[in-house]
Amino acid sequence: MEVxxxxxxxxxxxxxxxxxxxxxxxxxxxxxxxxYREYRKTLADLNDSMELLKDADPEIKxxxxxxxxLLNRKKxxxxxxxxxxxxxxxxxxxKNVIIEIRAGTGGEEAGLFAADLYRMYDRYAENNxxxxxxxxxxxxxxxxxxxxxxxxxxxxxxxxxKYESGTHRVQRVPETExxxxxxxxxxxxxxxxxxxxxxxxxxxxxxxxxxxxSTGPGGQSxxxxxxxxxxxxxxxxxxxxxxxxxxxxxNKNKALKVLRARLLDRMVREQQEKRSEERKSxxxxxxxxxxxxxYNFPQGRVTDHRIGLTLYKLxxxxxxxxxxxxxxxxxxxxxxxxxxxxxxxxxxxxxxxS
Numbered sequence: 001m002e003v004x005x006x007x008x009x010x011x012x013x014x015x016x017x018x019x020x021x022x023x024x025x026x027x028x029x030x031x032x033x034x035x036y037r038e039y040r041k042t043l044a045d046l047n048d049s050m051e052l053l054k055d056a057d058p059e060i061k062x063x064x065x066x067x068x069x070l071l072n073r074k075k076x077x078x079x080x081x082x083x084x085x086x087x088x089x090x091x092x093x094x095k096n097v098i099i100e101i102r103a104g105t106g107g108e109e110a111g112l113f114a115a116d117l118y119r120m121y122d123r124y125a126e127n128n129x130x131x132x133x134x135x136x137x138x139x140x141x142x143x144x145x146x147x148x149x150x151x152x153x154x155x156x157x158x159x160x161x162k163y164e165s166g167t168h169r170v171q172r173v174p175e176t177e178x179x180x181x182x183x184x185x186x187x188x189x190x191x192x193x194x195x196x197x198x199x200x201x202x203x204x205x206x207x208x209x210x211x212x213x214s215t216g217p218g219g220q221s222x223x224x225x226x227x228x229x230x231x232x233x234x235x236x237x238x239x240x241x242x243x244x245x246x247x248x249x250x251n252k253n254k255a256l257k258v259l260r261a262r263l264l265d266r267m268v269r270e271q272q273e274k275r276s277e278e279r280k281s282x283x284x285x286x287x288x289x290x291x292x293x294x295y296n297f298p299q300g301r302v303t304d305h306r307i308g309l310t311l312y313k314l315x316x317x318x319x320x321x322x323x324x325x326x327x328x329x330x331x332x333x334x335x336x337x338x339x340x341x342x343x344x345x346x347x348x349x350x351x352x353x354s
Contacts, residue, residue, distance in 0.1 A: 106185020
């Protein structure tokens with residue numbers, strides 16, 4: 001196998017990035033090979049059972065019929081699994097992510113829910129043994145968050161979190177509400193794949209750098225030095241600020257990470273917008289401005305509006321048990337992509353025969 005040969009090459013072994021790249025490719029290919037072998041074995045077993053239908057013994061025929069039913073189901077399952085594995089992979093799936101959470105409509109209540117969502121993703125990261133680092137945050141006066149931007153590092157982070165982009169709506173009775181009325185607030189979440197320098201080339205001459213004194217909490221040394229950094233990308237007008245660190249250089253480096261991720265996201269979305277309407281059903285093409293999920297506290301309910309999923313597990317989900325939602329989303333979007341690929345194949349076959 002070509003990839004296995006590359007993995008045993010001493011030059012590749014010494015190049016950490018190249019070695020990890022081929023290890024990921026080997027892992028992906030290994031899954032395909034395993035399922036394909038299972039599919040071939042199922043076909044062989046099915047063929048053997050079909051032969052047994054010719055046997056003169058009625059009991060053997062009956063056993064063969066039962067076995068054929070089971071094998072046909074297994075054949076369909078392995079066919080579907082194999083097709084899903086052969087769907088072109090999102091090139092960003094293995095990347096780390098920059099997650100941006102912002103309070104929207106709803107005032108203080110939106111800020112409190114933004115803090116709830118950040119804790120949810122923090123716990124989900126901990127459950128998956130991912131590392132999370134806050135790049136920038138702005139708090140409200142009552143323990144909420146106006147905005148938080150964090151970097152999450154780990155295996156397959158983007159592949160799991162990319163479906164979280166959008167507007168998250170909360171329905172609950174605020175603690176300050178004396179008449180028990182339910183308020184509706186909103187928080188926006190953006191999940192961006194972390195961009196490396198090779199992904200996005202930024203010309204230093206196209207960045208305006210402003211430094212200023214931090215205005216938020218952080219101790220005397222933060223407030224008495226010009227450590228906060230504002231980067232403006234002149235061609236696009238994108239602005240990133242960072243003031244969490246006492247070091248101006250650290251703030252600049254963090255701001256560059258965010259700017260690079262936003263530029264990559266912008267490039268990807270522009271490419272998607274140029275594609276045909278048919279491609280909109282594919283993974284990653286959702287409109288991040290739409291309402292994607294509602295968290296209803298009185299009913300203990302979480303509803304994902306994209307797939308019509310309703311779960312009465314609000315507390316456990318907010319504690320970081322997000323897989324119950326994310327697994328369903330992955331299955332849905334993989335099925336959509338598979339149907340699209342099959343319709344494209346049918347269309348190509350029809351053209352070839354015409």
